[in-house]
Amino acid sequence: MPAEPTLADSSAPRRVARVVLLDAENRILLLHGHEPDDPTDDWWFTPGGGVEGEESREQAALRELAEETGVTEVDLGPVLWRRRCSFPFAGRRWDQDEWYFLARTAQTATTPGGLTELERRSVAGARWWTCGELARTHETVYPKRLAELLRRVLDEGPPARPEVLDTEIV
Numbered sequence: 161m162p163a164e165p166t167l168a169d170s171s172a173p174r175r176v177a178r179v180v181l182l183d184a185e186n187r188i189l190l191l192h193g194h195e196p197d198d199p200t201d202d203w204w205f206t207p208g209g210g211v212e213g214e215e216s217r218e219q220a221a222l223r224e225l226a227e228e229t230g231v232t233e234v235d236l237g238p239v240l241w242r243r244r245c246s247f248p249f250a251g252r253r254w255d256q257d258e259w260y261f262l263a264r265t266a267q268t269a270t271t272p273g274g275l276t277e278l279e280r281r282s283v284a285g286a287r288w289w290t291c292g293e294l295a296r297t298h299e300t301v302y303p304k305r306l307a308e309l310l311r312r313v314l315d316e317g318p319p320a321r322p323e324v325l326d327t328e329i330v
Contacts, residue, residue: 173244176258177221178208180240181231183268186314187288190301191228196250196281203300204287206260221261227274229286237262239322240313243303247330250278260303262318304328 181189194202207228211220218236226232241260246253270286272279289297291314294307303309303325313319 173255173257175211175217175220176208176256177211177217177224178206178258178260179221179225179234179236179263180206180260180310180313181225181229181234181263181265183264183288184266185290187290188294188306188310189229189231189270189286189288191286192284193282194284196278199284202284203302204289205302206306207286208258208260217259218261221259221263225263228272228279228283230269230271230273231265231267233265233267235264237264238318240318241303241309241325242322243325243328245303245328245330247328250282258303259322262313302328 183189189207190204191207192202192204194200207225208221209224209228211217212223215223217239222234222236225234238261239259240262243258243260244256245258246255248254268288272283272286275283291307291311294301294310301307305325309325
């Protein structure tokens with residue numbers, strides 16, 4: 161894998177760790193987000209966020225999951241996917257290098273406890289989805305093709321090496 165950008169490289173994308181959290185029934189936990197000033201501009205996404213300071217991506221994944229969902233009883237697995245993305249949100253453009261970690265939990269109750277001010281204004285809740293529900297939904301879900309990607313993980317197990325997903329620019 162290529163070396164990660166350093167903090168001194170201002171052109172480097174934001175380093176992000178995301179969690180593909182599955183429960184005992186193989187449902188995935190997604191957060192429901194929206195533009196802070198427009199709840200009708202909404203989408204579903206995996207928990208996660210930016211790496212802080214010197215923490216590893218694994219540490220960031222677990223911290224973000226706990227902050228955004230309250231879920232702390234987690235078996236963190238391998239990186240499934242990597243994705244570069246760029247999108248407008250809250251009045252600015254976000255350029256990110258995202259790593260998606262597989263995780264399992266028996267803890268299905270969610271209680272966000274460490275949301276930032278921006279997250280409090282833009283996260284409307286959480287929901288456990290089956291792969292079939294994801295495949296049938298007409299709602300916006302990120303990353304694109306999540307139902308297909310998740311089905312492959314459930315059928316074949318995690319890939320031997322992280323799959324690099326298509327760059328998504330919104």
